[in-house]
Amino acid sequence: MQIFGAEIDLQPIWLTLEIATITTLILLIIGTPLAWWITRMRSSVKVVLEALIALPLVLPPTVLGFYLLIIMNPNGTLTEFLRWFGFEGQLTFSKTGLIIGSVFYSLPFTVQPLMHAFEAIPQRLLDAAATLRAHALDQFLTIVLPLSQRGFLVAATLTFAHTVGEFGVVLMVGGNIPGQTRVVSIDIFDHVENLEYTEAHILSGMMLVFSLFVLMLVYGLNRRFGVKVG
Amino acid sequence: MQGNLQLRFDERFELQSGEFELPLSGVTVLFGRSGSGKSSLLRAISGLDKRTHGHLTVNGEVWQQGHKHLAPQSRHIGFVFQDAALFPHKTVKQNLAYGIHRLPKNFKPADFDQIVHRVGIADKLDRKVNFLSGGERQRVAIARALLMQPKYLFMDEPLSALDWRAKHQLLTLIEELVAEFEIPLFYITHAPPEVERLADRIVFMQQGKIETIETLQQALARPDSPLFDEQGAVSVLIGQPQHRVESGWHPVNLGEDVLWLSESSPIHVKSVRVRILAKDVSLALSDPKDLSITNHLPVTITELIPESEHKVLVRLRLRDGQYLFSEVTQQSVERLHLHPDLALYALIKSVAMTE
Numbered sequence: 001m002q003i004f005g006a007e008i009d010l011q012p013i014w015l016t017l018e019i020a021t022i023t024t025l026i027l028l029i030i031g032t033p034l035a036w037w038i039t040r041m042r043s044s045v046k047v048v049l050e051a052l053i054a055l056p057l058v059l060p061p062t063v064l065g066f067y068l069l070i071i072m073n074p075n076g077t078l079t080e081f082l083r084w085f086g087f088e089g090q091l092t093f094s095k096t097g098l099i100i101g102s103v104f105y106s107l108p109f110t111v112q113p114l115m116h117a118f119e120a121i122p123q124r125l126l127d128a129a130a131t132l133r134a135h136a137l138d139q140f141l142t143i144v145l146p147l148s149q150r151g152f153l154v155a156a157t158l159t160f161a162h163t164v165g166e167f168g169v170v171l172m173v174g175g176n177i178p179g180q181t182r183v184v185s186i187d188i189f190d191h192v193e194n195l196e197y198t199e200a201h202i203l204s205g206m207m208l209v210f211s212l213f214v215l216m217l218v219y220g221l222n223r224r225f226g227v228k229v230g
Numbered sequence: 231m232q233g234n235l236q237l238r239f240d241e242r243f244e245l246q247s248g249e250f251e252l253p254l255s256g257v258t259v260l261f262g263r264s265g266s267g268k269s270s271l272l273r274a275i276s277g278l279d280k281r282t283h284g285h286l287t288v289n290g291e292v293w294q295q296g297h298k299h300l301a302p303q304s305r306h307i308g309f310v311f312q313d314a315a316l317f318p319h320k321t322v323k324q325n326l327a328y329g330i331h332r333l334p335k336n337f338k339p340a341d342f343d344q345i346v347h348r349v350g351i352a353d354k355l356d357r358k359v360n361f362l363s364g365g366e367r368q369r370v371a372i373a374r375a376l377l378m379q380p381k382y383l384f385m386d387e388p389l390s391a392l393d394w395r396a397k398h399q400l401l402t403l404i405e406e407l408v409a410e411f412e413i414p415l416f417y418i419t420h421a422p423p424e425v426e427r428l429a430d431r432i433v434f435m436q437q438g439k440i441e442t443i444e445t446l447q448q449a450l451a452r453p454d455s456p457l458f459d460e461q462g463a464v465s466v467l468i469g470q471p472q473h474r475v476e477s478g479w480h481p482v483n484l485g486e487d488v489l490w491l492s493e494s495s496p497i498h499v500k501s502v503r504v505r506i507l508a509k510d511v512s513l514a515l516s517d518p519k520d521l522s523i524t525n526h527l528p529v530t531i532t533e534l535i536p537e538s539e540h541k542v543l544v545r546l547r548l549r550d551g552q553y554l555f556s557e558v559t560q561q562s563v564e565r566l567h568l569h570p571d572l573a574l575y576a577l578i579k580s581v582a583m584t585e
Contacts, residue, residue, distance in 0.1 A: 124315040127278045130302045131309035132329030132378065142328075146319045 006198045011179055012187040013206070019095070019183065020163040023102040027110040027159050028152070030103070035114035036140065053111050056104065061168025068101045068173050098174040098181050102163045109158040117151020118144065150222060157218045161211060233286030235274040235294065237438075245270040245438045247284070252443065254289060254382070256430035257408060260418045261456065267438035268418045269386055275416070276309055276384055277302035288382070303332075308375030308413075310385040314367040316359040322370050323355040329378045340379050348410075349373040349403065365396030372403070376411065383413045389424065401427055402496060422457045426450070426466045426505055432457075451553060453535045453543050463508035463543055463555040471495035471502050479524065485550025490524045491581055502583055508543060510579040511556035515566060517575050525578040529554060531570050534563065544568065546576055 001008050038049050056064055071078040072091035078100070079091050091097035121144055129139045145152075167185040174181030176190065184207060191200040231252045237245035245267045252258055260268040274282040277299050286294035293300045316325050326346070330339060346352045349369045359367065368388050375383060385404070389397045405428060408415050417428060425432060425446070432449050434441040434456055449455050450466055458464060469482035469489055479490040482502060495502045517526055529546035532553070537543050540560040547553055554576055562568070 124311050128311060128315040130278060131307055133303040133332035135303060
C-alpha cells in the first residue's frame with residue numbers, strides 16, 4: 001500500500017493486532033481465576049506468587065525471551081508437553097510460539113489490575129451473598145465481576161497495549177518471518193536498520209496515533225463507567 | 231444451640247469460645263468491647279469463616295465438626311451486617327430478589343409485599359442503594375434477610391452507624407419483628423441501652439472467650455455487670471402502660487404503683503421496659519410532698535453494696551417485687567441510718583423508656 005509515496009507493507013500491522021487480541025483474550029481467561037485465587041489466598045505462598053507474576057516487569061525482555069526459547073525449542077519442555085496433546089510443528093519462530101511468549105510477557109498487566117479490583121471488593125458483600133445462598137462461583141459471577149468492570153477494562157487495555165509494544169521477547173522467540181512473526185515493532189527496527197527512515201516514520205506515526213486513540217477511548221469509557229458504577 | 235468454636239490466625243486465637251449452650255428462642259445478645267471476639271463468634275456460628283474449627287450443633291443438626299462445616303448457604307440463616315452490606319450495583323428490589331431466586335424450589339416464597347410494607351421500604355424499591363440513608367439501608371438489609379424465611383436471624387451491630395433518631399426507630403422495628411415473626415435473634419452490640427431494650431439473655435465476651443451467659447435480669451442484678459461500665463448501675467423495670475395522658479404525663483403501672491413517663495409508649499404494646507440510672511435515684515425516709523420530682527415509689531432496702539470513692543449502691547425492692555438500684559454516698563448511709571429491710575421512698579429524677 002502506498003502512503004506518502006512510500007510502499008508500506010500492512011501485514012505486520014494486522015499480525016500485531018491479531019497477536020495482541022488473541023493474547024488479551026487468553027490472558028483474561030487465565031488471569032481472572034489466577035488473580036482471584038491469589039487475592040483470596042491467606043498463606044505465605046501469596047508473596048512468592050505475586051513476585052513470580054511481577055517478574056516480567058523487571059526482567060529484561062531478552063532474559064525472558066531466552067528462557068522461553070529454551071523451553072520452546074523443538075526438544076524443549078513445553079514443546080514435548082504439547083506433543084502429548086497431539087501438537088505438531090514447532091513453537092519457536094511461529095505465531096503460536098509468539099502468542100505463548102506474549103502471554104508470559106503480559107501476564108502482570110492482566111493479573112495486577114484484576115487483583116487491585118478484586119481486593120477493593122469488601123468481604124462482607126460476599127458474606128452477605130453467602131447468607132443469601134449464593135455459592136462461590138455464583139458470588140463471583142453476580143457480585144465480583146460486575147463490581148470489577150473497571151479493573152477488567154484496565155487489564156484488557158494494558159495487556160493489549162503491552163503486547164503491541166513488545167520487542168525483545170519477539171526478537172528472541174519469533175525472529176522476523178513475514179506473515180508469521182514480523183510484527184510492527186520488528187518491522188520498524190528492520191526499516192531503521194536498512195536506513196528506510198520514511199517507512200519507519202510512517203509506521204511509527206501510525207503506532208503513535210493508534211495507541212493514543214485506544215488509550216483515549218478507554219479512559220473515556222472508564223470515566224463514563226465511573227459515573228455509573230461509582 | 232450447643233458448641234465450642236475456635237478461630238486461629240497466625241498462632242493467635244481470635245476466638246476460643248469454650249463450651250456454650252444457648253436456647254433457640256427470643257433475643258440473645260452478644261456483648262463485649264470491640265475486639266472481644268463477638269463478631270468472630272457470630273461469623274463462626276453462621277459458617278462465614280472457613281478457618282473455624284470446633285463443634286456446633288443447632289437444633290439436632292451438626293453445623294460444625296472439626297474443620298468440616300455445613301455451608302452457610304444451607305444453614306437457613308438471615309444475616310444483617312453492620313453497614314447493611316447491600317450490593318451497590320443493584321437496586322433495592324434487585325437486592326431483595328437476590329436471595330429469593332436462590333431459595334430451594336420446594337420453599338414457599340415469603341409474602342414479598344407484606345415484608346416490604348412491614349419494614350417500611352415499599353416506596354424505595356426502584357432506588358439505587360447508594361441513594362438511601364443509613365436507616366433505609368438497614369431496613370433493606372433486614373427485609374432482605376427476612377425474605378429468606380430464616381430459622382435464625384443474626385445481626386452484627388446493625389445500628390452502630392446510625393443517628394439517634396434512626397437508631398430509635400429501627401430498634402422499635404427490630405423488637406416488633408422479633409415478636410411478630412418469632413425468629414430467634416442473635417444480636418451483637420456494645421451499647422448497654424440496646425441490650426436492656428432487646429435482650430432475653432446476654433453472652434458476655436472478653437478476649438475471644440465467652441465469660442458468662444446470663445439472663446437480662448441476672449446481668450442487671452449484678453452490681454459489677456459489664457453493662458454498667460459506662461454509666462454506672464442501671465435498673466430496667468417492666469411496666470404496663472395505661473395508654474392515656476394526664477397533665478402531659480404518661481402513666482405506667484408497676485403493680486399497684488404508678489410511674490409517670492414524659493414520653494408515650496408505642497401503641498399496641500402491653501408492656502414497656504424503662505431504664506433508670508442508679509445515680510438518678512435518691513432516697514427519702516418519708517414521702518416528701520414539697521419536691522419537684524414526680525416519681526416517688528415506696529421501696530424496701532434489700533442490700534447495701536459498697537463501691538469505690540465512698541459511694542454505696544443500694545438495692546431496693548419495689549412493692550411488685552422488681553428491683554431498683556440507687557447510688558448514694560457513704561455519708562448519706564450513715565446520716566439516714568440505712569440498713570437492709572428498712573422501708574423508705576425512692577425519688578426518681580429521670581426515667582427513660584429504653585431506646
